[in-house]
Amino acid sequence: MRDVSSTDVLICGAGAAGLTLAVDLARRGINFRLIDQAAEPFRGSRGKGIQPRSLEVFDDLGVLERMAAMGGPYPPFRNYRDTDYEDTDFVETRPLTPAEPFARPLMLPQYLTEGVLRDRLASLGHRVEFGSELVALVQDRQSVSAKVEIGDAVETVHARVLIGADGGHSFVRRALDIGFGGETLPGRGLVADVSLDGLGRETSHRWNAGRPFEQILLFPLAGTGLFQFQAPVPAQSEVDVSPQGLQRLIAERSGRSDIHVHSVQWSSVFGMNMRVADHYRAGRVLLVGDAAHVHPPTGGQGLNTSIQDAYNVGWKIAAVLRGAPDGLLDSYEAERRPVALSVLELTLAFLRAAQRGDMRRGREAHEMDLGYFNSPLSFDGRATKGKLRAGARAPDAPCHRADGSAIRLFEIFRGPHWTLIATGGDGSKQMSLPDGIRSIAIGPNSDVHDTDGNFREAYDVSAGDCVLVRPDGYVGAIVPAGQEPALQKYFAQVFPNPAK
Ligand SMILES: Cc1cc2nc3c(=O)[nH]c(=O)nc-3n(C[C@H](O)[C@H](O)[C@H](O)COP(=O)(O)OP(=O)(O)OC[C@H]3O[C@@H](n4cnc5c(N)ncnc54)[C@H](O)[C@@H]3O)c2cc1C
Known part of the structure; x- marks a missing residue:
């Protein structure tokens, strides 16, 4: 074994958060290592509910089909009383809509979810290095130096970015002396x-x-x-x-x-515990998942919040490593820490309700309405805003191709790219776009036809507006015709500068 090595990203912890991030980085072709101190995979059901928003994330990462085949819906609850019982459906089912393809959580024990992620990682040519414990780290402006114990051996790994995905007792968080305020x-x-x-x-x-x-x-x-x-x-x-x-x-x-x-x-x-890390970033180190937030398990939010942290930060790490402005990584904390704070409140409300005997879970548990409305990465240049705001989850919409075949927006979004949707023409085709953006036009004479009005209903934009959808499926910018410079300014925040 080498005693000194280097990598672009060292992910410490191969739970749900670390694995999700690893799959995302692997499909982006980023050089990384994923270590875990455990000798073998964890075998507990823990977070057994995958919420609709996480199902969309897993669909994008190419693992949903297998998870859906292994798992199943939540059955109703049988509530036993003194002499009889009553069956109630505690998971509220919304009708399926064109904008939201998943209406219910999927039940799958966490160890099976993680197993599917490990298999996906293997198919992308990577694996978890079990039995490898991070025991020390120091960083300077260029890199992080991490000491990893592997049995009796010690390896020093130099990484450009280190990810603390090491759970609620996070060594990384403690090593950086990041506060974990809250209560037990x-x-x-x-x-x-x-x-x-x-x-x-x-x-x-x-x-x-x-x-x-x-x-x-x-x-x-x-x-x-x-x-x-x-x-x-x-x-x-x-x-x-x-x-x-x-x-x-x-x-x-x-x-x-x-x-x-x-x-x-x-x-x-x-x-x-109900705790959130004071910061999600310290220099070249970022915290994801339970390392950044812990809360009661009621409502099945911990696993889902962790997965979505990883999905938020994956594309940003890849972009910064390829030359995008370093400030892009600050948007991770700006976007995900407020989400964790709101999840804390929600799980506490669920806990109190469960103690009163009320176990019902509605849309608020599905994580579909969480967004990044106050993020520096959310821009709306319209004088009059529509019902879909910049920072919101980008809805799905069943449409048709010019040849009449069916296509959903989610199929177009699937993959590591951005998507620029030009409405009412193909103006974006004349625009100079950075690498990594897929551009489509929706309209009567365009690539994609909004035959049933699903796009119009969900996006509520005017002809000539452009909608920029981020790699993690949130609306980054809505820009009306004539504001192309605003779009170019936006690109400069999130893409590598080709001139450099
Ligand atoms: C008892 C219990 C019940 C739960 N029930 C639910 C539920 O019903 N619904 C829900 O959504 N969530 C639930 N959760 C929460 C959910 O399991 C977590 O939110 C989720 O596991 C967080 O994933 P993670 O990857 O951030 O951390 P973890 O799953 O904790 O993974 C962290 C990994 O880091 C590794 N590690 C730690 N330190 C080091 C180190 N120094 N070096 C290398 N590796 C290290 C660990 O071995 C571990 O594999 C429950 C949790 C528990 C404990």
Whole structure:
């Protein structure tokens, strides 16, 4: 093994955030390494709900089809009362619309989600270096020097950028002395993946709704024969997580003696924290995922927020490494830290509701309406704004090609490029565009026809306006005809300067 090496990006931590970033960088042809201190992949269900916005991200990264084939929808909840039960659908289903192709979260245990990401990474020629722990780092203006322990050996890795994707106890965050303000909430939770009999798999099961310290939940985990068991547990008590211990807890809280726990694949007793890092960037080091924010698991937001952090920063790292202005990396914190703060509030509201017995999850859990409206990268040059704002998620829209075949905007967006949509003509074709932008025209005599008015309905722009869609599927700029210089100014913020 080499004891000194160099790479463009060193990603520390191969959980959901690190893997998502690695897949994105791999498809962009960026040179990186992905290390994890664990000897092997983690085998716990943890974040089992992939929200609609993350499904769109995974669609773009080319992993959704496999995840959808392995996972499944959330079944309804069976709420047991004294003598009977009631089934309720706790995940609100929206009607599918042309603008939003995914209406429900997908249930897939986190270890299966991560497995699909690792396979995708392998197909792109990369792998996780397990058994490799980051133990020290220093940085100067040019690079970060990271000391990695691999068994008895130590390797020094010089990287242009280091990513702390190393979870809630982040070594990277602590090494940089970045504050992690917030609070620890009272109470603890138990979660375990168990094999059992005595319960059907067509519903989830819940006893003692509204009695916070007596409640138990059992979810049949899609893609496995297991159930995920969840229960609040008293502070500072010993919790017996053996099969016998969990069977006893289920019997005590449900009154059922016919549920038999055979084995426990994974379990965790966890405290609940609500914390956000004071900064997401320190020089050449960036924090993503739980390293930057932690919150209660209620509402299934942690995994999703982590994935979307990685998706936000991936294209920015690639652009800066190729010569875009370094300030582009500052927009990561400007965009994602406010999102984490809002997710904290949301998960706290979900936690309080769950303690009252209300487990319903609506659109607010789907992460579809999160946007970067106050970001330095969101520009709208129109005198009168429309209903779609710069910084919003760019909606999908089923359209047709000139030859009459069907095409969705999401198919055009798919891939690492930007998309410039010119409306009512093909003005953008005469414009000089940086490499890495795909330009299309939507209109009667253009490449793409808005046959059913889906684009008009979702985008609400006027003929002549151009919409610039970022690689991560957010509206970067809306520029009316005649404001091409504003577009060129925008490009200068996010693309390498070809003159340099
Ligand atoms: C008990 C539990 C239940 C949860 N339930 C839900 C849920 O229902 N819904 C939901 O959305 N989220 C849930 N979460 C949260 C979700 O699992 C996390 O938000 C998600 O795992 C964050 O991903 P990450 O990649 O940022 O961090 P992690 O998954 O924690 O990955 C960090 C990785 O970094 C590695 N690492 C750490 N230090 C080093 C080092 N020094 N060197 C090298 N590698 C290192 C670790 O080995 C690990 O693999 C739950 C979490 C827990 C713990």
